[in-house]
Amino acid sequence: MREFITGNQAVVRGALRAGCDYVAGYPITPASSILSDFVRAFAGELGIVVQTEDEIAAIGQCIGAAMAGARALTATSGPGLSLYSENIGLAQMGETPLVIVDCQRMGPATGGATATGDGDVIFARHVTAGGYPLPVLAATDAASAYRLTYEAFNIAERLRTPVIVLSSKDIALTRQTVDLDAISLPPRLARRAAADNGPYAPYAVDRPESSPAFAPIGGLRRVRFTGSIHDERGLLTIDRGKIERKLTHLRDKIAMNAGSLEDVDADLDGRARTLIVSYGVADGAARVAVRLLRRGGTRVSHVTLYSLWPMPVRALRDAVEPGVERIVVPELNIGLYADELRRVFPARPIESIQRYDGGLIAPRTIVDHVVRAESAKRTEAFQPC
Amino acid sequence: MNLLTTPRNDMCYCPGCSHGMVLERLAAAIGATGRRPEQVCLVSDIGCIGTADRYFECHTFHGLHGRSITYAEGIKRVRPEMTVVVLIGDGGCGIGTAHLVHAARRRAGIKVIVCNNFNFGMTGGQHSPTTPPAGHTSTTPDGAADYPFDICETVRVNGADFVARGSALDPSIGTLIGAALNAPGFALIDVWELCTAYYVPSNKLTPPRLVELSQRLNMPFGVLFDRTCGPKSLRAAEAAPAATPSHLPHDQAPPAESQAATADVVLSWPERTEICVAGSAGQHIRSAAGTIGKLAVAGGLFAAQQDDFPITVRRGHSLSNLIIATTPIEYAGLDRPGLVVLLSRDGLERLGGLAELPADCVVVAASELALPPAPARVLRFDAEPLARAVGRASVALSALAFGLVEKEWIDPAALRGAAHRWAGGEYKDADIRAVDAGTALSRGAVT
Ligand code: SF4
Numbered sequence: 142m143r144e145f146i147t148g149n150q151a152v153v154r155g156a157l158r159a160g161c162d163y164v165a166g167y168p169i170t171p172a173s174s175i176l177s178d179f180v181r182a183f184a185g186e187l188g189i190v191v192q193t194e195d196e197i198a199a200i201g202q203c204i205g206a207a208m209a210g211a212r213a214l215t216a217t218s219g220p221g222l223s224l225y226s227e228n229i230g231l232a233q234m235g236e237t238p239l240v241i242v243d244c245q246r247m248g249p250a251t252g253g254a255t256a257t258g259d260g261d262v263i264f265a266r267h268v269t270a271g272g273y274p275l276p277v278l279a280a281t282d283a284a285s286a287y288r289l290t291y292e293a294f295n296i297a298e299r300l301r302t303p304v305i306v307l308s309s310k311d312i313a314l315t316r317q318t319v320d321l322d323a324i325s326l327p328p329r330l331a332r333r334a335a336a337d338n339g340p341y342a343p344y345a346v347d348r349p350e351s352s353p354a355f356a357p358i359g360g361l362r363r364v365r366f367t368g369s370i371h372d373e374r375g376l377l378t379i380d381r382g383k384i385e386r387k388l389t390h391l392r393d394k395i396a397m398n399a400g401s402l403e404d405v406d407a408d409l410d411g412r413a414r415t416l417i418v419s420y421g422v423a424d425g426a427a428r429v430a431v432r433l434l435r436r437g438g439t440r441v442s443h444v445t446l447y448s449l450w451p452m453p454v455r456a457l458r459d460a461v462e463p464g465v466e467r468i469v470v471p472e473l474n475i476g477l478y479a480d481e482l483r484r485v486f487p488a489r490p491i492e493s494i495q496r497y498d499g500g501l502i503a504p505r506t507i508v509d510h511v512v513r514a515e516s517a518k519r520t521e522a523f524q525p526c
Numbered sequence: 527m528n529l530l531t532t533p534r535n536d537m538c539y540c541p542g543c544s545h546g547m548v549l550e551r552l553a554a555a556i557g558a559t560g561r562r563p564e565q566v567c568l569v570s571d572i573g574c575i576g577t578a579d580r581y582f583e584c585h586t587f588h589g590l591h592g593r594s595i596t597y598a599e600g601i602k603r604v605r606p607e608m609t610v611v612v613l614i615g616d617g618g619c620g621i622g623t624a625h626l627v628h629a630a631r632r633r634a635g636i637k638v639i640v641c642n643n644f645n646f647g648m649t650g651g652q653h654s655p656t657t658p659p660a661g662h663t664s665t666t667p668d669g670a671a672d673y674p675f676d677i678c679e680t681v682r683v684n685g686a687d688f689v690a691r692g693s694a695l696d697p698s699i700g701t702l703i704g705a706a707l708n709a710p711g712f713a714l715i716d717v718w719e720l721c722t723a724y725y726v727p728s729n730k731l732t733p734p735r736l737v738e739l740s741q742r743l744n745m746p747f748g749v750l751f752d753r754t755c756g757p758k759s760l761r762a763a764e765a766a767p768a769a770t771p772s773h774l775p776h777d778q779a780p781p782a783e784s785q786a787a788t789a790d791v792v793l794s795w796p797e798r799t800e801i802c803v804a805g806s807a808g809q810h811i812r813s814a815a816g817t818i819g820k821l822a823v824a825g826g827l828f829a830a831q832q833d834d835f836p837i838t839v840r841r842g843h844s845l846s847n848l849i850i851a852t853t854p855i856e857y858a859g860l861d862r863p864g865l866v867v868l869l870s871r872d873g874l875e876r877l878g879g880l881a882e883l884p885a886d887c888v889v890v891a892a893s894e895l896a897l898p899p900a901p902a903r904v905l906r907f908d909a910e911p912l913a914r915a916v917g918r919a920s921v922a923l924s925a926l927a928f929g930l931v932e933k934e935w936i937d938p939a940a941l942r943g944a945a946h947r948w949a950g951g952e953y954k955d956a957d958i959r960a961v962d963a964g965t966a967l968s969r970g971a972v973t
């Protein structure tokens with residue numbers, strides 16, 4: 142059944158589908174309707190929803206709730222993500238499954254509350270102190286906001302980690318036509334449960350990339366949670382061997398699972414010389430541009446990134462290998478992801494199409510850019526030497 | 527059952543520090559409640575007292591400075607049957623004041639033990655929010671000048687259910703802690719302590735001087751408020767804390783969504799149309815576009831609606847870009863609008879004039895609106911009689927319906943039929959009336 146819903150509504154539906162049962166949040170444009178929709182959705186005591194005094198309390202409550210067994214979500218915009226920062230580190234260190242939705246707005250600070258942007262793509266990756274990775278997904282529209290919110294719960298549960306889902310004003314508050322039932326979703330995953338008996342150490346892992354078995358606070362197994370560096374029992378440690386083991390695990394459980402976190406849509410033409418890489422709000426325009434270019438006889442490949450971090454390097458390499466000469470990256474910021482791609486593909490020109498005034502990049506802008514680049518190349522080739 | 531695993535002398539605290547003593551009292555008080563270790567969660571944060579979790583044999587949670595209250599509230603809401611105890615310092619009460627106040631207001635069922643030693647011990651004896659006037663600390667060498675934070679009074683006036691204060695060195699402190707643990711709702715006890723490394727030597731503080739300090743600051747010891755035995759005051763209606771919703775199994779069904787029927791009829795429509803409705807806040811611009819979008823989707827078409835409005839929603843411009851197409855819409859921005867509905871100067875100004883519009887575009891504008899030259903075809907409508915007929919809130923929808931019909935994207939009868947069939951929600955009748963009136967306008971339209 143097709144519906145006409147906003148990206149924020151799609152986030153709520155995806156979370157409910159994923160079994161979300163704890164939401165704490167603080168109102169902020171353009172994320173606020175996620176909180177108020179959960180107030181309605183949980184009205185029959187189907188879950189717990191709290192409007193807190195600030196964003197710090199919102200994420201704090203979610204972390205407490207998640208460690209007591211809940212599937213928790215909190216949603217905000219850039220200013221609120223800034224306030225989440227310290228607690229995201231706590232969730233990393235404590236290995237807390239948690240879904241964080243960032244409905245981005247334009248610019249730093251208060252920025253443009255009702256203007257769109259994709260400026261948090263690097264901030265989301267390095268959102269907390271210490272430098273350890275966490276998965277970041279990016280919705281492109283209402284349908285992907287639904288799917289990715291659902292997926293984020295699975296990733297959070299499987300890897301015992303906070304996961305950030307990026308949306309943006311023009312996804313969050315834009316209404317689109319979607320058929321949620323037609324979107325195929327993998328089975329719902331739950332965190333690996335600890336055995337009911339035998340010795341239990343809340344942070345013990347058999348391999349660096351695997352996640353510790355979970356026992357909830359309030360269950361029969363006594364749990365120690367801590368944000369300080371700890372051993373497998375959750376006790377503070379100054380043993381360098383144990384410290385290294387813990388922090389390597391925090392790195393590897395994301396890095397070594399990067400392959401399974403890759404989420405892209407690759408629309409490749411083996412003979413294309415131009416590859417368009419898009420994500421977030423700019424993706425819709427890129428899709429239209431690809432169609433227009435092909436209709437006009439220009440061969441292009443296109444990759445939509447739904448997972449931004451870890452960077453889906455394998456899928457990108459597959460798209461780049463066959464002879465792509467330029468990578469065009471339209472994005473609603475100052476070229477942030479293009480910069481990151483330059484590090485991974487130093488031999489390829491990365492051409493950045495930027496807009497950061499709260500307006501959209503139009504398909505025509507991308508088409509014009511590619512056509513100009515392709516014809517410049519051709520003229521060059523015909524130049525007598 | 528004693529939850530404390532470590533004798534006081536083996537704890538990490540400086541000789542004479544009150545922390546160890548308070549932890550012993552706390553463990554004894556929890557023991558006296560008869561609760562088993564797995565029914566208790568001790569939530570701590572930063573400062574010397576924040577290390578206490580390791581000495582307890584129960585669920586423990588060690589988090590960020592001043593945020594222990596937030597984690598505790600999350601745990602308590604999910605596990606209402608647990609005893610959730612917060613161990614926090616005076617510094618934590620400063621950085622986390624907002625949480626303290628609002629957890630009290632929400633009457634969160636957590637029990638907060640404040641280990642208040644008037645300074646930051648762990649970081650080198652700096653002044654804290656509770657440092658008494660003239661108190662010497664490493665950051666107030668000439669004596670503190672600020673008013674001391676009255677934690678008890680702050681939470682008491684903000685909804686706390688149980689509030690007490692006492693000296694760690696007074697044997698009765700155990701009884702007070704026990705009373706806090708057993709109090710329903712939000713309970714807080716402010717335990718005054720000696721930091722023998724910093725505050726005591728700098729201020730010659732002694733146990734008797736703690737009592738004097740309490741008198742001098744007019745911050746008395748004892749139970750300061752207990753809702754269960756207080757007079758049935760104006761707050762009696764709240765005597766029982768609101769029931770916390772219980773945690774549910776994860777396989778709950780999501781609540782059913784209300785939605786119009788699936789399309790058994792597909793509306794006839796050109797391949798792709800772009801519409802801009804531009805007006806002011808309060809003119810129900812977004813609802814008008816949303817209603818038409820919903821009808822289109824119910825009629826088997828695809829719609830996308832992107833809005834533009836300033837942050838104060840009741841003032842300034844309000845624009846809705848609506849795209850309706852027979853195929854999925856990937857880009858929700860406008861490229862070549864075919865219909866512009868103008869309802870106010872604000873809207874016109876936000877559009878930045880009409881000169882850029884394509885020649886085959888139709889502009890539908892309220893008759894009193896002065897328009898700049900436009901290459902497009904301009905249709906006028908009288909807003910006042912329309913407002914009288916359908917209500918001011920429905921003028922935008924009527925004007926939009928008028929435009930859709932004039933543009934010949936849809937037959938007036940088909941549009942009316944769609945509204946009668948698929949309009950829904952709170953404003954169903956008003957929407958149907960507005961569409962009826964708008965389509966009727968098209969016959970009398972002045973070009
Ligand atoms: S520094 Fe002060 S509070 Fe900390 S352990 Fe020593 S005496 Fe106690």
Ligand SMILES: [Mg+2]
Pocket residue numbers: 573615616617641642643644645646647654
């Ligand atoms: Mg202190």
